[in-house]
Amino acid sequence: MHDIKLIRDNRDLFVAALARRPAYAEEAAKSAAEILELDTKWREAKTSFEQHRARQNEASRAIGQAKAKKDEAGAKALLDEVASLKAAIQADQEHERQYDEQLRAKLAVLPNLPAADVPSGASENDNVEVAARRYGSATRLPFKAKEHFELGEALGMMDFERAGKVSGARFVYLKAGLARLERALGMFMLDVQTSNGYTEVTTPLLVREHAMYGTSQLPKFKEDLFVAASGSAVTTVKTTIAQAQAGETVDENMEAPFFLIPTAEVPLTNLVREDILEEGALPMRVTAWTPCFRAEAGAAGRDTRGMIRQHQFSKVELVSITTPEQSEAEHERMTDCAQDILKRLELPHRVVTLCTGDMGFSAQKTYDIEVWLPGQDRYREISSCSNCGEFQARRMNARYRPKDGKGTRFLHTLNGSGLAVGRTLIAVMENYQEADGSIRVPDALLPYMGGVTKISKP
Missing domain, CATH: 3.30.930.10 (Bira Bifunctional Protein; Domain 2)
Incomplete structure (x- = not known):
């Protein structure tokens, strides 16, 4: 997995290094652009969440102050605002989660960058x-x-x-x-x-999908792996592999298969x-x-x-x-x-x-x-x-x-x-x-x- 901060701060160097791998030469710049776009959206969602949460806390404190002053209209307006902020915060969290998953999925299928002293070549x-x-x-x-x-x-x-x-x-x-x-x-x-x-x-x-993900066999090389499953887990094999390929964590409530x-x-x-x-x-x-x-x-x-x-x-x-x-x-x-x-x-x-x-x-x-x-x-x-x-x-x-x-x-x-x-x-x-x-x-x-x-x- 690549350090998103490294890509964010050194985009041109990242693209040049990734392009040294022939299979990724044409897509290196596009991949970096897609990753940085998702990173921007993720950070915007995170910032929006923090701002909405801060305003929610501030409004919640103000409700008590308005009630103490018997300002019923002010208290009601603040309560309505807190309710709308709650919905906005939930939306922010969902957007943040979605962008994070998409970002991880993009990063998960990109190979390591070759060291500077590795010779360039096609085969x-x-x-x-x-x-x-x-x-x-x-x-x-x-x-x-x-x-x-x-x-x-x-x-x-x-x-x-x-x-x-x-x-x-x-x-x-x-x-x-x-x-x-x-x-x-x-x-x-x-x-x-x-x-x-x-x-x-x-x-x-026999290991679970997260172990294969950790050493990079998943999600990129799922077709190279043998899957072992027993009982009800047989029906979840395709679902598990699909989740692993997408860089997602397998549902813990599912009986996940093993990989040899x-x-x-x-x-x-x-x-x-x-x-x-x-x-x-x-x-x-x-x-x-x-x-x-x-x-x-x-x-x-x-x-x-x-x-x-x-x-x-x-x-x-x-x-x-x-x-x-x-x-x-x-x-x-x-x-x-x-x-x-x-x-x-x-x-x-x-x-x-x-x-x-x-x-x-x-x-x-x-x-x-x-x-x-x-x-x-x-x-x-x-x-x-x-x-x-x-x-x-x-x-x-x-x-x-x-x-x-x-x-x-x-x-x-x-x-x-x-x-x-x-x-x-x-x-x-x-x-x-x-x-x-x-x-x-x-x-x-x-x-x-x-x-x-x-x-x-x-």
Whole structure:
């Protein structure tokens, strides 16, 4: 959510920054104009309310004085005025509420403003590599590299067909050695990230709409979410989503549905919603290994085979809550922690700074980590680490109290994958494959594999 005062006081700067996002370039000025018009109407309604309320209080006091003087005509006139003021005050309050809701709805669908050092661009082709963060060189095998699904199906441990019969496209059964390898990766990642200073958290997998709104999945990306409802709540799903899309609070008397989390970013970041932390408790670093659920699984026809884009996958998420002064350094640190996993697994990878046209809705700056996949002969994204600034904190009303004790400020929130477990499994399979189709277990995972050093077909 954007600070309306910032838009009001720095309209041209806001428009210029928003226009750096290609999807909003043409509408930036119009959006700012609409927002400021609603802001003006809201402030006028608020001022009118205050003036009418002040006059009502003044007239109410004058009634007593008129009655004391036995001025019946004067008292009656004042009573009539108070009655009309009451109606005017109610109208002012209704106008104020309506303009406030409309203003919030407009602000809720505008993305975060890119940081000044984010490269401008239209697509992933304009992302810029951070050369100093590149690790290793592309794996070149002495035989034709296979893709992960070829390896998994040949081993009899990756079954898309049976998963399709049960759940439809973009699901998979993992079995035997590959199931254990995936579990080993998740445990390994949690152990590494907790040693890196993140506190492990077990989170809810189902959340209410306000949690999704807080981290910006709603209202903009409702089509990407899975909704879970039971009993009478089934009939309220469409109503709830419509209210969330409009930036409204769901009627508390309705049995609202749950949303399945698209990432643990949602429950982890919402740990601080409507809270005021002490500066001395920051930075706050938390991590969780959870299933993730996404209805949107990429562009139509892209990555239709294999595990790259699934409706259900698991991920170890990293979330940091910090002060504005610390957030840039925390962003670099978080990216280091995500890279740490790949370095320990000895997987070649690179890091790119996302351009304005490829960056996520709530991010002001994002680093993508891309791992080398020999089977695809290309780098593929395995982690995104984003600094969201105060964008999410404003939506959650999450603040902190500075050490000097003077008022409160909005927190800065950051999130990143540390890592996507399924994609890391893919990277291990393709980089550690043998000519006979077996897969060597990386040294870092041996303590988690119960003596298994190679995954082979039974």
